[in-house]
Amino acid sequence: MITPRALLEKSAPLLACIGLLCVWQVASLTLQTESFPTALEAIRAIPSILGDKESLVNIGASIRRMAIGLSLAVLFAIPLGLMMGRIKGVASFFNPLLMIIYPVPKAALMPIIMLWLGVGDVSKTLVIFLGVSLPIIYHSFQGGKAVEEKMLWSGAAMGLSAPQRMWRIVLPSALPEILTGCRTGLVLALITMVTSEMIARQSGAGNILFNALDMAQYDTVFAMIMVIGAMGILFDAAFEKLRGRLVRWSKPQHDMPLSFS
Amino acid sequence: MSVVSLRSDAQAGSEPLPALKPASAMIEIDHVSQRFQTSGRQSHLALSDINLTIDDGAFVSILGPSGCGKSTLLYIVGGFVQPSDGAAKVKGKVITGPGPDRGPVFQEFALFPWKNVLGNVMYGLRQQGVKKAEAEARGRKLLEMVGLKGYENFYPKELSGGMKQRVAIARTLAYNPAVLLMDEPFGALDAHTRTRLQNDLLTIWERDRKTVLFVTHSVEEAVFLSDKVVVMTRSPGSIKVVVDIDLPRPRKRAELLLDPRYQKYVVDIEKLIDDTGEDEIHA
Amino acid sequence: MNPALNKVLLGITPIALFLALWQSLISFGYAPVTMLPPPGAVFLRLGQQLFTSDFLHEIAATLVRLFGGFGIAVVLGVTIGLAAAVSPGINAVVKPLVRVMAPIPKVALYPALLLILGFDHASKITLVAADALFPILLSTYYGAAMVEQKLIWSAMAAGTPRSQILFKVVLPAAMPSILTGCRIGLVISCIVVFLAEMITSTDGLGHMLVQAARTFQTVDMFVPLITISMLGLILNSLLHGLRTYLLRGFPEV
Numbered sequence: 001m002i003t004p005r006a007l008l009e010k011s012a013p014l015l016a017c018i019g020l021l022c023v024w025q026v027a028s029l030t031l032q033t034e035s036f037p038t039a040l041e042a043i044r045a046i047p048s049i050l051g052d053k054e055s056l057v058n059i060g061a062s063i064r065r066m067a068i069g070l071s072l073a074v075l076f077a078i079p080l081g082l083m084m085g086r087i088k089g090v091a092s093f094f095n096p097l098l099m100i101i102y103p104v105p106k107a108a109l110m111p112i113i114m115l116w117l118g119v120g121d122v123s124k125t126l127v128i129f130l131g132v133s134l135p136i137i138y139h140s141f142q143g144g145k146a147v148e149e150k151m152l153w154s155g156a157a158m159g160l161s162a163p164q165r166m167w168r169i170v171l172p173s174a175l176p177e178i179l180t181g182c183r184t185g186l187v188l189a190l191i192t193m194v195t196s197e198m199i200a201r202q203s204g205a206g207n208i209l210f211n212a213l214d215m216a217q218y219d220t221v222f223a224m225i226m227v228i229g230a231m232g233i234l235f236d237a238a239f240e241k242l243r244g245r246l247v248r249w250s251k252p253q254h255d256m257p258l259s260f261s
Numbered sequence: 262m263s264v265v266s267l268r269s270d271a272q273a274g275s276e277p278l279p280a281l282k283p284a285s286a287m288i289e290i291d292h293v294s295q296r297f298q299t300s301g302r303q304s305h306l307a308l309s310d311i312n313l314t315i316d317d318g319a320f321v322s323i324l325g326p327s328g329c330g331k332s333t334l335l336y337i338v339g340g341f342v343q344p345s346d347g348a349a350k351v352k353g354k355v356i357t358g359p360g361p362d363r364g365p366v367f368q369e370f371a372l373f374p375w376k377n378v379l380g381n382v383m384y385g386l387r388q389q390g391v392k393k394a395e396a397e398a399r400g401r402k403l404l405e406m407v408g409l410k411g412y413e414n415f416y417p418k419e420l421s422g423g424m425k426q427r428v429a430i431a432r433t434l435a436y437n438p439a440v441l442l443m444d445e446p447f448g449a450l451d452a453h454t455r456t457r458l459q460n461d462l463l464t465i466w467e468r469d470r471k472t473v474l475f476v477t478h479s480v481e482e483a484v485f486l487s488d489k490v491v492v493m494t495r496s497p498g499s500i501k502v503v504v505d506i507d508l509p510r511p512r513k514r515a516e517l518l519l520d521p522r523y524q525k526y527v528v529d530i531e532k533l534i535d536d537t538g539e540d541e542i543h544a
Numbered sequence: 545m546n547p548a549l550n551k552v553l554l555g556i557t558p559i560a561l562f563l564a565l566w567q568s569l570i571s572f573g574y575a576p577v578t579m580l581p582p583p584g585a586v587f588l589r590l591g592q593q594l595f596t597s598d599f600l601h602e603i604a605a606t607l608v609r610l611f612g613g614f615g616i617a618v619v620l621g622v623t624i625g626l627a628a629a630v631s632p633g634i635n636a637v638v639k640p641l642v643r644v645m646a647p648i649p650k651v652a653l654y655p656a657l658l659l660i661l662g663f664d665h666a667s668k669i670t671l672v673a674a675d676a677l678f679p680i681l682l683s684t685y686y687g688a689a690m691v692e693q694k695l696i697w698s699a700m701a702a703g704t705p706r707s708q709i710l711f712k713v714v715l716p717a718a719m720p721s722i723l724t725g726c727r728i729g730l731v732i733s734c735i736v737v738f739l740a741e742m743i744t745s746t747d748g749l750g751h752m753l754v755q756a757a758r759t760f761q762t763v764d765m766f767v768p769l770i771t772i773s774m775l776g777l778i779l780n781s782l783l784h785g786l787r788t789y790l791l792r793g794f795p796e797v
Contacts, residue, residue, distance in 0.1 A: 012640035020644070035659040096561045108738050108750070108772075111757035111765060116579055191649040198651070198743045199754075206652075213655045221655050228652040236647035341697045359700035371694035374793045375716040385702035416793035436702055 037219050045223035055208055059227070062204040065121060066193045069128030073185060076129075077136035078178055082170055084137070085144020098137065106131035107195040114200055124196045124204070131192040132185040139181025143174030176247045186239055190232050205231075287440060287472040288315040288338055292347035295333050306497040307333050311347070313491065313500060317439075318470040322483035323491045326534060330498030331476045332444050338474060339363050339442045351440065361385060364438030368445040370425040372417040378404065378428050379413035385436030403431040406465065423454035430465070441466075441473045447482070459486060460514060467511060480534070484508075484526045485517060492533050502533055579762065586766045593767060603771065605748040606737055609665055610775075613672025614733040621677050621729070622722060625684025629718075630710055642678065650674040654740060668740045668748075675736045676729035683728070687721020688714050720794055723787045730783055734776040738768075 024039040049055045084091040106127050117123045147170050155165045171178075197206025205228055212220035295308040307330040315321050323331045336342040338349050340359040349356045351363060359365075364385075372381050379400050386396035404410060407427040417425055426446055433441065447455040459482060466473060477483050483490045490504045508523060517523045563583050570582045593599035628638040650671060657667040691714050699713045700706070741750025749768040756764035 012636070013643050016640035016644045020641070031660075033660070036656075096557065097565070108735070108742060108753070108769060111742070111753055112769075115757065115760075115762070115765075187647065187649075190647075191651055194649050195651050195739050195743070198654070199739075209652070209655050213658070218659060221659065225652050225656055229648040232647040232649055232652075233644065336697075339697070339701065341700075359697060361701065361703045363701060365694075365697060365701050367694045367698070369692070369694055371692060371698045373695065373698075373713075373716070374795070375719065375791075377793065384699070388703040418793065418795040432698075432702070438701075 035216075035218050037222055039222075041219050042222035042226060045219035046226060049208070049220065049223055049227060058203050058208050059205050061121070062193055062197065062206075063231075065125045065204070066128060066189050069125045069193075070132055070185065070189050072125075073129050073132035073136055073189075074182065077133040077181075077185075078140045081137040081140020081178075081181075082144040082166065082174060084141045085147075085174070086166070086170060091141070094137075098134065101130075102134055102138075107192050107199065110196050110199045119200050119202050124193070124200060127196045128189050128192050131188045135184040135188065136178070136181040139184070140174065140178050143177030143181075144170055146177070147173050179243045179247060183236075183239055183243070186235060187232075190228075190235065194228060285317050286314050287317040287319075287352065288313075288474070289350040289353075290314070290334070290338070290347070291350070293334070293337060293344045293349060294346035295330065295337065295342070296345040308337075308344075309497040309499045311498070311500060313503075315472060315474065317472055319489060320466065320473045320475065320487045321489045321491060322475045322477055322487040323493065324477060324480060324483045324530065324534070325493030325498060326495045327478065329493045329495045331478075331493055334498070335365075335442050335444050335474060335476050338440070339365050341365075361389070361436045362438050363440045363442055364433035364436060366426070366429050366433050366441065366443045366446045368448045370417070370422075370429045370449075372425055372428055372432070374417055377413065378409065378415050378417070378420070381417070381428055382431045382435050384432060389436060400431075400435065403435055404428075407431045408461065421454075422450045423458060426450065426458060427461075430462070434465070439472060441471050441475075443473065443475045445476050445478070448477070455482075456514065462486070463512060480527050480530050484523060484530065485512060485514065490526075490530060492530060504530060504533075581763045581766060585763050586770055589763050590767050590770060602747055602749055602752055602768070603775075605665075606741065606750070606772070607775075609668040609672060609740075609748065610733050610737045612665065612669040613737065614676055614730060616669070616673040617676035617680055617729050617733070618726060620673070621680030621725065622684045625681045625722075625725075626688050626710060626715065626718070628681075629685050629688030630714065642681065646678050651736070651739065654743065658744065663744060663746065668737060668745070671740050672733050672736045676733045679728040679732065680722070680725040683721045683725025684718060687718030687725075690721075691717040720791055723783070723790065727780065727783055727787075730779055731776065734772060734779070738772045 021039045028036045028038040080090075080094070084094055109130070110123065110127055113123045113126060117126065151169055151173065152165055155169045160168065193204070194206045194209075197204035198210055201207045201210060205224065209221060209224045209228075212218075212224060290311050290313040293308060293311045294306070297305045297307055299305050311334060323334060325331045333342060337344050338351070338356065340356045340363065343357075356363075373384065376384065379397065382400040382403055383393075383396045386399060387393070391399070401410075401413060404413060407430055409424060409427050409431070412420070412424065412428075417428065420428065429446075447458050450458065463486060475483070475486060484506055487506050490506060491500055492502045492504065493499065494501045504526070506526060508517065508520070508526075566580075566583050570580060624634075624638060628635045653674065654667070654671055657670050661667040661670060695717055696709055696713050699709060704712055737748070738750040738753075741748035742754050743750075745751040749772050752768040753765050756762075756768075
């Protein structure tokens with residue numbers, strides 16, 4: 001039997017959403033400016049976005065770019081990070097470089113990258129790739145570094161070669177930390193995607209937002225914000241489920257600046 | 262009104278200690294039980310119907326195996342934990358919360374890392390409204406008493422374990438509590454530092470004979486330091502026996518270690534703890 | 545060798561390496577000068593610009609938004625974080641709100657902010673505050689929630705009333721965590737203010753970059769980028785210095 005208290009806790013996020021929407025509704029009714037539609041008006045505009053073919057194409061393109069950027073980053077960053085963690089030479093080589101690139105906002109490189117690679121998919125995907133790679137490299141590095149030596153010795157004693165040890169011991173034991181990096185990467189991917197589309201307007205969800213802004217379709221602006229927000233929440237929830245499955249055996253992780261875990 | 266419970270092998274008919282203070286109850290623990298909620302509907306009985314009276318000026322050790330609730334009992338007297346049943350009183354008043362009449366010293370030292378040594382010691386004084394200059398002077402004197410003159414401006418992180426515990430003791434003594442509550446205070450220290458601090462504690466205690474409640478799992482430590490040893494059963498903890506330690510004071514370690522009475526106390530009490538049914542490996 | 549000197553050198557090395565890499569890309573012909581100007585040219589231009597009131601005005605605009613947003617994020621984040629750590633009631637309200645709002649890219653709210661607050665400082669300050677808030681709030685919360693129980697007990701036994709525990713024990717004990725959160729928040733603030741100005745603005749460093757891009761002035765594009773990076777580094781070191789002073793008693797983690 002689920003106690004009423006447990007029920008309240010489980011539905012708390014949903015209640016929070018409803019609460020926020022209520023605050024919005026009240027605020028917009030009080031301010032009564034044309035450019036600030038009520039929550040209900042915005043919600044009513046959502047179906048028309050989702051029903052519009054062009055919007056769907058845009059959103060699809062956004063998700064596609066995000067997916068490609070993320071996949072490439074994962075494929076590239078995890079092995080690099082793990083190798084940095086295990087082999088001192090690799091770490092010393094890449095560390096200084098990464099320390100410099102880290103604080104630079106990758107989306108801010110958009111105009112420069114646009115100058116070199118044009119306004120299309122490639123530049124946006126590249127920016128997402130760059131933005132996502134860094135946290136994944138960092139966390140894979142930390143995870144790889146922390147693998148207990150004794151585990152590897154046991155593996156070597158059992159006859160595993162170096163690549164085998166990497167795949168069958170280092171990777172699984174570093175997995176919790178790697179997945180923390182992936183979660184940060186996912187959050188950054190979403191942010192970079194939207195931002196790059198706001199800067200280099202051409203296609204995508206960010207583009208829809210600003211088109212609507214330019215055309216004074218205020219309902220659509222707010223509706224699109226809700227769509228993007230929902231995407232963020234859905235992706236994050238899906239990822240957390242996946243992470244729970246993959247590392248059921250590990251201690252709970254505190255993703256410090258991301259959220260209550 | 263000291264508690265005289267079953268005394269299995271301890272010396273029968275020993276004289277009560279000549280009291281330095283008129284015997285009066287400082288701490289009364291009355292039918293105290295403690296139950297902790299573990300998860301959902303589960304709960305764990307940590308203490309079961311504890312009845313104990315501790316006289317003013319007595320040095321009493323609480324001894325028992327791990328998990329028997331001895332620290333919990335100390336926390337109840339300290340007012341940090343509220344008992345599920347029964348009540349503890351200090352000087353006749355029911356304990357509802359912590360206060361400067363019962364000063365704790367913890368195994369983990371619990372020094373404030375953002376204050377230096379002198380700042381830590383002065384804390385209780387400043388809290389009582391003592392002016393800064395006077396608090397500083399009194400703090401320095403206390404530090405000298407615990408052997409840390411010259412370390413006033415150090416930060417806790419720069420000190421060894423033994424030194425940190427000295428600061429902790431000085432900090433607690435600063436606000437002059439009537440009762441000292443010590444929770445395995447020397448447990449985290451190496452053997453050598455431990456014996457030094459035991460000696461120093463007794464020296465400090467002899468000066469004004471505060472009431473001390475001292476939790477430990479070391480039989481030798483308990484016998485060496487105390488007037489009475491309260492032996493607890495394992496979880497759920499209850500009092501198995503209270504043993505009067507009739508050894509003369511001041512106690513000198515070198516003499517005591519060779520004293521057959523001391524040795525007998527240690528052997529007898531160790532047997533008492535063994536009897537509480539610890540698992541054994543049957544070879 | 546002098547340890548202080550060592551530290552400084554250690555800090556400069558990555559920057560020196562970066563500049564060397566940058567210069568070599570051009571010298572060795574990997575990048576044409578039209579697309580990637582040499583560091584010398586950029587710094588020269590930066591030096592020239594620093595004496596123009598226009599450029600200083602741009603920097604001022606960016607800094608106003610940066611500090612405004614960061615300041616609000618610190619005040620709100622620390623207050624709410626502490627409150628949520630000590631009060632179960634506030635915790636119950638804050639926790640689900642944060643869980644819902646954290647995964648949403650705050651930059652998506654930017655158009656809404658533009659509509660409600662206009663195109664000048666207010667919308668950007670709000671965006672910066674919204675983005676920097678969560679790391680600070682969460683670090684404060686976790687730092688405060690994990691304060692050693694015995695510290696609080698020691699203070700209470702020494703006579704501290706419950707109402708003062710928050711300021712006298714929890715806040716100082718949580719400082720390392722709070723300052724870590726502030727550092728993350730500061731980095732985020734630098735990034736977000738720059739991006740917001742790039743997306744739409746009439747002044748500021750981000751706007752300078754976009755302007756230069758439109759007119760294909762590559763050197764002028766790099767100047768604001770380098771400026772914001774340097775500002776970030778300077779602010780970071782100041783914060784680090786503050787941290788070292790405030791946390792002088794804490795053991796290094």
